[in-house]
Amino acid sequence: xxxxxxxxxxxxxxxxxxxxxxxxxxxxxxxxxxxxxxxxxxxxxxxxxxxxxxxxxxxxxxxxxxxxxxxxxxxxxxxxxxxxxxxxxxxxxxxxxxxxxxxxxxxxxxxxxxxxxxxxxxxxxxxxxxxxxxxxxxxxxxxxxxxxxxxxxxxxxxxxxxxxxxxxxxxxxxxxxxxxxxxxxxxxxxxxxxxxxxxxxxxxxxxxxxxxxxxxxxxxxxxxxxxxxxxxxxxxxxxxxxxxxxxxxxxxxxxxxxxxxx
Amino acid sequence: xxxxxxxxxxxxxxxxxxxxxxxxxxxxxxxxxxxxxxxxxxxxxxxxxxxxxxxxxxxxxxxxxxxxxxxxxxxxxxxxxxxxxxxxxxxxxxxxxxxxxxxxxxxxxxxxxxxxxxxxxxxxxxxxxxxxxxxxxxxxxxxxxxxxxxxxxxxxxxxxxxxxxxxxxxxxxxxxxxxxxxxxxxxxxxxxxxxxxxxxxxxxxxxxxxxxxxxxxxxxxxxxxxxxxxxxxxxxxxxxxxxxxxxxxxxxxxxxxxxxxxxxxxxxxxxxxxxxxxxxxxxxxxxxxxxxx
Numbered sequence: 397x398x399x400x401x402x403x404x405x406x407x408x409x410x411x412x413x414x415x416x417x418x419x420x421x422x423x424x425x426x427x428x429x430x431x432x433x434x435x436x437x438x439x440x441x442x443x444x445x446x447x448x449x450x451x452x453x454x455x456x457x458x459x460x461x462x463x464x465x466x467x468x469x470x471x472x473x474x475x476x477x478x479x480x481x482x483x484x485x486x487x488x489x490x491x492x493x494x495x496x497x498x499x500x501x502x503x504x505x506x507x508x509x510x511x512x513x514x515x516x517x518x519x520x521x522x523x524x525x526x527x528x529x530x531x532x533x534x535x536x537x538x539x540x541x542x543x544x545x546x547x548x549x550x551x552x553x554x555x556x557x558x559x560x561x562x563x564x565x566x567x568x569x570x571x572x573x574x575x576x577x578x579x580x581x582x583x584x585x586x587x588x589x590x591x592x593x594x595x596x597x598x599x600x601x602x603x604x605x606x607x608x609x610x611x612x613x614x615x616x617x618x619x620x621x622x623x624x625x626x627x628x629x630x631x632x633x634x635x636x637x638x639x640x641x642x643x644x645x646x647x648x649x650x651x652x653x654x655x656x657x658x
Numbered sequence: 659x660x661x662x663x664x665x666x667x668x669x670x671x672x673x674x675x676x677x678x679x680x681x682x683x684x685x686x687x688x689x690x691x692x693x694x695x696x697x698x699x700x701x702x703x704x705x706x707x708x709x710x711x712x713x714x715x716x717x718x719x720x721x722x723x724x725x726x727x728x729x730x731x732x733x734x735x736x737x738x739x740x741x742x743x744x745x746x747x748x749x750x751x752x753x754x755x756x757x758x759x760x761x762x763x764x765x766x767x768x769x770x771x772x773x774x775x776x777x778x779x780x781x782x783x784x785x786x787x788x789x790x791x792x793x794x795x796x797x798x799x800x801x802x803x804x805x806x807x808x809x810x811x812x813x814x815x816x817x818x819x820x821x822x823x824x825x826x827x828x829x830x831x832x833x834x835x836x837x838x839x840x841x842x843x844x845x846x847x848x849x850x851x852x853x854x855x856x857x858x859x860x861x862x863x864x865x866x867x868x869x870x871x872x873x874x875x876x877x878x879x880x881x882x883x884x885x886x887x888x889x890x891x892x893x894x895x896x897x898x899x900x901x902x903x904x905x906x907x908x909x910x911x912x913x914x915x916x917x918x919x920x921x922x923x924x925x926x927x928x929x930x931x932x933x934x935x936x937x938x939x940x941x942x943x944x945x946x947x948x949x950x951x
Binding site: 453455475476477479480483484490491492493494495496497501504505506508509510513514515516517518519545561 | 807809810811812813814815817818820821822824825826827828829830831832833888
């Protein structure tokens with residue numbers, strides 16, 4: 397398959413252009429990926445990871461460059477229109493779900509995603525059956541809580557619901573913005589296991605930002621290290637598996653004088 | 659005393675329509691909408707003028723709604739299209755509508771004396787019973803409409819917008835549209851109530867809307883203090899009860915010898931007491947709604 401599913405070309409984002417506060421968040425970032433790839437992105441703070449996601453999902457506009465998803469110019473679409481194509485799970489468990497609504501209502505919102513809402517019943521009976529089957533497949537007992545408010549769930553459970561919501565209407569692209577960073581290590585593992593399960597089952601093209609190098613190596617097929625808004629290196633396959641975690645951690649913390657080239 | 663009770667219930671039911679509208683903006687959309695003070699008068703003014711020009715009173719229900727909806731959409735446009743803050747948008751359209759209302763009525767007040775009003779079907783004032791029954795039917799219809807509406811797909815959008823706008827956008831919800839519709843319907847209900855109340859009292863006045871927001875909040879909080887449940891059909895019911903309770907308290911206070919000019923103080927006391935009963939959480943909730951924008 398050709399690497400033209402998502403093409404990011406020469407993407408640059410500069411904040412406060414021309415002032416003394418000028419910050420180059422992302423510089424000439426280019427990346428082409430094929431459908432179904434799972435890419436992990438690591439980088440220290442201010443490396444441009446979150447900026448990259450904001451530019452893809454439309455919450456910010458780039459200074460220059462282009463993003464094409466299946467040859468469609470993403471930059472021409474406002475954020476709520478891009479949401480049809482791109483789903484996002486954020487770091488804060490309260491940011492990807494509607495906490496004041498029930499699980500079933502949240503999942504219904506995700507089902508409606510991509511079209512205009514009408515005046516039919518929001519949570520349809522057949523949908524509810526479908527939600528139950530989906531939730532049962534994760535063996536977490538969430539299927540019994542369909543009528544509970546999402547605010548009553550734990551952080552990990554919220555992220556799992558967010559993942560299901562993000563993928564239920566089969567998005568073209570899934571963005572995971574440190575979605576396990578706010579969880580304790582065990583819960584984080586469960587959420588990542590379910591992430592793998594969902595991404596594989598739906599063959600969803602995924603970009604995952606993480607601070608955890610081990611996670612970035614264990615999951616996904618391509619690892620990108622971002623440094624000061626540029627790509628530090630890209631590795632995949634056996635090379636990626638044999639990466640030295642400590643070395644990369646050191647590199648992220650700028651302890652090595654001359655970073656080794658991979 | 660019987661008449662006092664009926665009057666309170668009637669006014670409570672009439673204002674319950676306003677409170678249901680305010681519930682949509684304050685509680686569902688997280689939009690502290692101050693337009694209400696003026697869209698209430700707008701509904702009243704338009705209804706009065708049209709009745710004086712021969713419109714049957716019963717049509718006022720639709721006309722009041724439409725007028726209020728337009729008033730609300732002004733706020734919604736200021737906020738969503740011009741990017742003006744929530745409170746300021748409300749204040750601006752409140753001033754704009756104040757002038758429009760004066761122009762419409764061609765003066766500070768217009769009487770409906772000797773005009774055919776909706777309630778005259780029930781031969782007021784001799785029969786409180788039928789009037790109350792009529793109002794109960796109107797209010798319950800609106801209550802069930804809101805319950806139904808908020809469970810529809812669009813209703814889910816509206817509720818999501820109020821809870822978390824950014825997340826809503828990531829589910830391709832056009833939050834400009836949901837706010838427009840929500841604020842519109844809310845003010846529509848307020849205008850409708852204005853149209854009914856002007857017929858109930860027999861005149862409309864430029865100052866009749868002053869304090870509508872605080873009155874609605876008092877009724878809303880009084881109602882919410884009655885329940886710990888958070889389900890919409892329960893909330894829409896208790897706030898109707900809250901509205902009636904509010905009028906009863908006010909009328910009893912007046913009966914006990916307090917002057918009409920003391921009413922604002924009583925309203926404030928009701929808000930404070932309801933907040934204390936409702937607990938600290940609810941207080942923070944309202945504070946967030948009012949000042950965090």
